[in-house]
Amino acid sequence: MEVVEKKEKVRLVLVGNPNSGKSTLFNALTGLNQRIGNFPGVTVEKKIGNLNLSKNKKAEVIDLPGTYSLSPRSEDERVTFEYLTNNNRNDLDEIVVIVADASSLKRNLLLATQLIDLEYPTILVLNMMDIVELNKQSIDVQQLEKELGIPIVPMNARLGKGVDQLKERLANFSYQKVKKIVEKHEEKDPLDNTIERFNWIKKVIAKTVKSEGPAKTAETTKKIDSVFTHSVWGFVIFLFILFLIFQAIFSWSTYPMDWIENGFMVFGNLLAETLPQGVLNDLLVDGVLAGLGGIIIFIPQIALLFMFIAILEDTGYLSRVSYLTDTILKRFGLNGRSIIPLLGGAACAVPAIMSARTIANKKERLLTIFVTPLISCSARIPVYTLLIALIIPAEKQFLGFNLQGVVMMALYLLGFVAALVTAWVMKYWVKSEERSHFIMELPIYRMPRWKNVGMTILNKVKVFLFEAGKIIIAISIILWVLSSYGPGEKMAQVDHKFEQMFSENPHLNKEDYSDQIASEKLEESYAGHIGKFIEPAIRPLGFDWKIGIAVVTSFAAREVFVGTMATLYSVGDEENTESIRGKMAKAINSTTGEKVYTKATGYSLLIFYAFALQCMATVAIVVKETGGWKWPIIQLVYMGALAYFSSLLVFQWFS
Amino acid sequence: MTKTLADCKIGDTVTLTKVLDKQLTIQLYSMGCILGEEITLERIAPFGEPMIIRVEDSFISIRKDDAEKMEINA
Numbered sequence: 001m002e003v004v005e006k007k008e009k010v011r012l013v014l015v016g017n018p019n020s021g022k023s024t025l026f027n028a029l030t031g032l033n034q035r036i037g038n039f040p041g042v043t044v045e046k047k048i049g050n051l052n053l054s055k056n057k058k059a060e061v062i063d064l065p066g067t068y069s070l071s072p073r074s075e076d077e078r079v080t081f082e083y084l085t086n087n088n089r090n091d092l093d094e095i096v097v098i099v100a101d102a103s104s105l106k107r108n109l110l111l112a113t114q115l116i117d118l119e120y121p122t123i124l125v126l127n128m129m130d131i132v133e134l135n136k137q138s139i140d141v142q143q144l145e146k147e148l149g150i151p152i153v154p155m156n157a158r159l160g161k162g163v164d165q166l167k168e169r170l171a172n173f174s175y176q177k178v179k180k181i182v183e184k185h186e187e188k189d190p191l192d193n194t195i196e197r198f199n200w201i202k203k204v205i206a207k208t209v210k211s212e213g214p215a216k217t218a219e220t221t222k223k224i225d226s227v228f229t230h231s232v233w234g235f236v237i238f239l240f241i242l243f244l245i246f247q248a249i250f251s252w253s254t255y256p257m258d259w260i261e262n263g264f265m266v267f268g269n270l271l272a273e274t275l276p277q278g279v280l281n282d283l284l285v286d287g288v289l290a291g292l293g294g295i296i297i298f299i300p301q302i303a304l305l306f307m308f309i310a311i312l313e314d315t316g317y318l319s320r321v322s323y324l325t326d327t328i329l330k331r332f333g334l335n336g337r338s339i340i341p342l343l344g345g346a347a348c349a350v351p352a353i354m355s356a357r358t359i360a361n362k363k364e365r366l367l368t369i370f371v372t373p374l375i376s377c378s379a380r381i382p383v384y385t386l387l388i389a390l391i392i393p394a395e396k397q398f399l400g401f402n403l404q405g406v407v408m409m410a411l412y413l414l415g416f417v418a419a420l421v422t423a424w425v426m427k428y429w430v431k432s433e434e435r436s437h438f439i440m441e442l443p444i445y446r447m448p449r450w451k452n453v454g455m456t457i458l459n460k461v462k463v464f465l466f467e468a469g470k471i472i473i474a475i476s477i478i479l480w481v482l483s484s485y486g487p488g489e490k491m492a493q494v495d496h497k498f499e500q501m502f503s504e505n506p507h508l509n510k511e512d513y514s515d516q517i518a519s520e521k522l523e524e525s526y527a528g529h530i531g532k533f534i535e536p537a538i539r540p541l542g543f544d545w546k547i548g549i550a551v552v553t554s555f556a557a558r559e560v561f562v563g564t565m566a567t568l569y570s571v572g573d574e575e576n577t578e579s580i581r582g583k584m585a586k587a588i589n590s591t592t593g594e595k596v597y598t599k600a601t602g603y604s605l606l607i608f609y610a611f612a613l614q615c616m617a618t619v620a621i622v623v624k625e626t627g628g629w630k631w632p633i634i635q636l637v638y639m640g641a642l643a644y645f646s647s648l649l650v651f652q653w654f655s
Numbered sequence: 656m657t658k659t660l661a662d663c664k665i666g667d668t669v670t671l672t673k674v675l676d677k678q679l680t681i682q683l684y685s686m687g688c689i690l691g692e693e694i695t696l697e698r699i700a701p702f703g704e705p706m707i708i709r710v711e712d713s714f715i716s717i718r719k720d721d722a723e724k725m726e727i728n729a
């Protein structure tokens with residue numbers, strides 16, 4: 001027995017089939033909150049965490065994407081393959097923790113035997129022991145340990161059962177040579193090799209696993225699927241679920257949103273009154289608070305959206321949607337697997353684009369990445385909500401439905417249709433000889449874990465608040481400065497002009513003119529000059545220079561639009577009594593003297609935000625995922641042109 | 656003529672005898688679907704594909720053109 005000297009710290013590498021519970025175990029070990037979901041391909045990149053194995057032994061844990069074998073067929077599997085075969089890590093001793101779904105042991109043992117034969121120091125975690133029990137199976141762990149020659153720990157990672165035992169065995173791990181299971185060389189004939197492995201595995205399973213008839217979980221799943229994947233009902237249910245999500249986000253959430261909005265107004269006034277008057281007061285109340293308040297009211301919607309997505313991910317339903325939509329998506333050059341990025345795009349395009357890694361076919365993956373940003377993401381919610389409320393009276397009906405809701409739904413549909421049409425056009429443009437498959441495991445249905453759902457919501461809201469919040473605060477401050485100061489004496493001249501007017505006409509009420517003064521000063525500010533500079537380009541779309549400023553700042557992220565509007569319309573507003581919507585509704589174009597937010601401008605702006613790629617994070621991730629600037633630039637130009645000309649059309653049509 | 660998985664009806668349980676495409680073989684094997692394995696055709700989506708097959712207790716989706724490459728023994 002050859003024992004290698006141990007270091008203080010070891011590295012644990014979690015490897016296993018997709019959906020075997022690696023990330024669940026990773027979270028249980030490290031206390032972190034990696035994304036978990038009941039479908040293959042949740043984790044698509046390497047994640048690192050830390051823990052203490054015992055008093056004097058630490059460990060670094062690596063969570064990897066799941067893989068069925070060591071011959072990768074998609075990008076996510078390649079991540080794992082490359083990590084395992086890269087021998088340049090000599091800094092720490094490593095233990096490969098094989099995470100197997102014990103309820104389908106045969107398939108899971110294939111990868112395990114391959115890893116053992118490649119002479120990795122391994123330990124096997126038999127996860128999902130609760131399912132094994134439920135299916136009235138039993139596994140003779142000691143016997144299996146003997147057969148495989150490596151330590152085995154039974155586990156229920158969901159409940160954390162077996163985690164302590166795993167830590168203990170890892171802390172006392174002895175690095176010893178293990179007998180090879182299949183002597184024959186893998187590279188020579190991988191297929192024969194696999195068959196030989198399965199023959200061995202079958203024999204071992206006959207010795208170690210007892211079961212009574214077919215698995216109960218599989219039978220239950222089959223029953224549920226007879227409804228959820230039904231040729232008719234399957235689609236009806238899917239549409240109903242989408243409708244329900246929609247209803248929840250855009251109608252039920254209005255109550256908490258109103259409370260937050262009112263709360264912010266009260267708080268803003270309080271702050272404005274208690275803080276000493278001056279620049280700081282203005283900056284805080286008009287700049288930061290206005291910008292933030294504009295975005296915080298959308299938390300209920302964001303939370304609801306992520307709640308539904310988390311539930312769908314956790315039950316196993318998403319794989320069924322993939323199955324149902326594969327034929328349709330295939331016609332558009334996509335794949336059933338594309339539905340996960342596309343639905344995910346409704347939350348945020350960045351993780352959605354990453355999840356396209358599970359699509360093995362390069363062309364299908366590229367098309368999916370290209371069209372995903374056309375799906376209306378959560379950052380568009382604030383923009384849509386604000387603008388729709390501005391141009392459509394709440395009580396207006398359309399065929400018996402609330403018109404505001406109909407328009408909102410139409411915008412989402414528009415994004416989806418644009419995505420499909422774009423993919424269809426690209427299908428003919430991008431050439432590929434690679435064959436495409438849709439070979440995907442449909443996991444058993446599971447009850448969502450409410451704690452996981454809750455944590456997901458909390459995390460996403462936090463990210464939304466802090467990530468978006470950071471940008472919004474920064475931009476609000478910059479914007480406040482740019483709109484409170486201007487070049488030369490122009491802004492002072494405005495004050496001067498009005499003072500003169502008041503002294504000449506003492507009967508005038510100064511209050512009546514405060515809005516006008518503020519707006520004329522804004523026009524002379526730096527921000528005003530920027531807006532005026534681009535105004536000629538966007539005037540055909542019905543946008544004035546204030547909207548121009550918002551379009552520019554929105555390039556950081558779309559939700560900045562709302563904050564920008566809030567800041568632009570708050571600067572110089574002494575009372576601070578009105579919501580942004582109220583201020584925008586009253587806005588008058590200084591040159592034409594007409595209302596700025598007419599129907600035509602509103603619809604035009606909505607279409608613009610639906611199509612334009614105003615998100616730096618998306619551009620960055622597309623650069624990363626496609627390995628260069630070519631595709632993100634094409635995407636940026638394409639979506640920009642689509643947005644511009646569609647808005648142009650809409651504006652001309654409505655006016 | 657040899658039958659392929661694409662010729663099966665819903666509910667049929669058959670044995671896989673040959674796979675005509677190397678890449679497909681590797682994929683199927685790694686998911687536990689090897690020669691000699693019993694396969695049940697569970698469902699077929701509208702327009703004839705994809706289908707869901709059951710191998711032991713796992714459900715796997717597969718398109719028609721791939722099913723045509725899987726020879727079976729009823």
Ligand SMILES: Nc1nc2c(ncn2[C@@H]2O[C@H](COP(=O)(O)OP(=O)(O)OP(=O)(O)O)[C@@H](O)[C@H]2O)c(=O)[nH]1
Pocket residue numbers: 016017018019020021022023024025035036037038039040041042043044064065066067127128129130131155156157158159314446449
């Ligand atoms: N019943 C049961 N479910 C589990 C257990 N461990 C994990 N799960 C569930 O299995 C599903 C997959 O878990 P993940 O941790 O995302 O699996 P993964 O191996 O990281 O999957 P990929 O990242 O896609 O490779 C989730 O729905 C988990 O809640 C367990 O011990 N028992």
Ligand SMILES: [Mg+2]
Pocket residue numbers: 022023024035036042043064065066
């Ligand atoms: Mg994972």
